[in-house]
Amino acid sequence: MTSNIIKLPGKISAYTFLSRGAVGWVYQINDRIALKFARELDSEEFAKENDMFDLFEKHPPCPHVIQSFLRLPNANFLAFMSGGSLDDRLRSHQIRDGHFGKVLRVVKTEPVELVERWLRELCGAVVWLESLGYVHGDLRPNNFLLDGRDHLKLGDFDCAEKVGEPSSGNGAPWARVLGEDADEVGARRGSFGINGPRTEQFAIGSNLYCMVYGLEPYEDRDDRGPIIVKLLRDMKFPELRDGHLDSIISRCWRGRYRQLKDLLEEVEAISGMTPSSEAMSISREYLDDYRNECQALVEDGLLGNMSRSANPISTPKGVRGPDSRKEAS
Known part of the structure; x- marks a missing residue:
């Protein structure tokens, strides 16, 4: 049987290794560019993520979503998040x-003001994605990237699914199997339900818990795995305090927000963010520069044999208004 695992081109291994995800290795090329390289040949998940970035480029960019500069069938050049x-x-x-x-112990938690900003940026990304007809499908701290100014950017779109379709679900505590007490369940009892505000706000609630408490829900327990699945199914959640962020966590877990934009509006009202503190998308001018830099790397053989056999499948359009500026990283 022929293996589908791709041998990593030698030139890539000379760069700083950042992480290994389910579908690709990630390397830092320089202080602006990261490279995500597929682990398997013709990976459907890798192709799906590239397709999502193609979709993104048909719309004005969201400042809370990581930007892609250049994509090939087995490679994706992305903004580096320092x-x-x-x-x-x-x-x-x-x-x-x-x-x-x-x-065993959380020795430090993040300032409330920073958590509020991260929540605002996460909700902004999820609402923007929903406006395109999709849910992220894998909202978890691994997929939230931070730039040099501590702004949160949503990444990893290989699990994205269409709003209104049956949810493929996720591991606990990022998704909840519908149980006996769910009013809207009907025949969907025992499944993850339908992609939409309920599924995404539940994941947001669990991620906000991480930001506030410094660990995943029930991550301080010895008995995890299936036990947590059952606890969440039965709507038995970790104990919360009385803060305003705790109230949002609780409402997200219980599906109290009819629309995701309702959640975003509440978060915007409490976050106190000003235009000067907002994240920015990379401008068209810099996108073109970074794309050309990535293309030069490809032509110089960074991707090995596929550099000479594959043409870029997409280049960014980078629509942005006159207030665009280079994002610090």
Whole structure:
């Protein structure tokens, strides 16, 4: 049997390795560009993510979604996020029982003002994606990237699904199997339900819990896995405090927001963000420069044999108003 695993081109391995995800390796090319390289030949998930970026480029960019500069069938050149992932940030403040064991102690949590901003940016990205007819499908700290000014950018779109279709679900605590107490369940009991405001706000609630408390829901328990699935199904959630962010977590878990934009409006009202503190999308001018830089890397053989056999499948259009400016990273 022929393996579909792609051998990593030698030139890529000379760059700084950042992470390995389900569908690709990620390397830092320089202080502006990261490269995501497919782990398997003709990966459907990798192609799906490229297709999502194609869709994004037909619309004015969202400042809370990572931007892609150049894409080939097995490679995607993306904006480099110097702050790493939110998961990296959370883990740096945890003491664990082994690398993947339960969290024994959280030694530091983030300032409330920063958490409010992250929530605002996450909700902005999810509402924008919904306006295009999609849910992200994999909202979790690993997929939230931070730039050099600590702005949150949503990444990894290989699990995106259309609004209104049956949800493929996710692992606990990012998704909830519908149980006996769900009013709207009907024949969908035991499934993840239908993609839409309910599925996405539940995931947002769990991610906000991470931001506020510094660990995943129930990540301080010895008995996890199937036990957590059952607890969430039965709507038995971790104990919360009385803060305004705790109230949002609770309402998200219980599906109280009829539309995601209702959640966004509430978050905007409390976040206190000003135009000067807002994240910015990369302008058309810089997008063109970065695209050309990526193309030059490809032509110089960065991707090995496929550099000479594959043409770019997409280049960014980068629509942006006159207030565009280069994003710091």
